[in-house]
Amino acid sequence: MNAVAVVPGSFDPITLGHLDVIERAARLFDEVRVVVVHNPEKPGGLFTAEERVAVIEKAVADAAFAGTVTVDSFGSGLLADYCIRLGAIALVKGLRSQTDLVYETPMAIVNEHLAGVETVFMLPKPENAQVSSTLVRQVITLGGDVTPYVPRAVIEAVASR
Numbered sequence: 001m002n003a004v005a006v007v008p009g010s011f012d013p014i015t016l017g018h019l020d021v022i023e024r025a026a027r028l029f030d031e032v033r034v035v036v037v038h039n040p041e042k043p044g045g046l047f048t049a050e051e052r053v054a055v056i057e058k059a060v061a062d063a064a065f066a067g068t069v070t071v072d073s074f075g076s077g078l079l080a081d082y083c084i085r086l087g088a089i090a091l092v093k094g095l096r097s098q099t100d101l102v103y104e105t106p107m108a109i110v111n112e113h114l115a116g117v118e119t120v121f122m123l124p125k126p127e128n129a130q131v132s133s134t135l136v137r138q139v140i141t142l143g144g145d146v147t148p149y150v151p152r153a154v155i156e157a158v159a160s161r
Helices: 016-028 049-061 079-086 098-115 133-141 152-159
Strands: 004-009 031-037 069-074 090-094 118-122
Touching: 004 016, 004 079, 016 031, 016 049, 016 090, 016 118, 031 049, 031 079, 049 069, 049 152, 079 098, 090 098, 098 118
Parallel strands: 004 031, 004 090, 031 069, 090 118
Antiparallel strands: none
């Protein structure tokens, strides 16, 4: 059996914390699908969905685990339905705080009910625990240096604008 996991997120932009979760998921599952999802609770954004997919593909290609990870986007509908179509057995989510756990727990319960897919929560490395895409976007918008928080592919994408 090919154990497939989905790592969903808005990834606007992808951070080193996201990349760490993806790499760790790649060690646990035969195949990992990173999925850029549209989150209606997050207005606007730094990159389009297509740009995010391209940046994530570049970041993953630069990493040692690239062979087992693919990147996709998912614009609308239930993530549970996407998991069923893919045959995924798990969703993998990073948790930075208790707030993330409170937010993610009901979704994990519903996804298990709708699709029979388990949610695997991963804690961040300490250096990534407080870094969010929102924070990174703010620093980029204000002209700050985000090099310690994001993969090289994000720096290159921002510089090319």
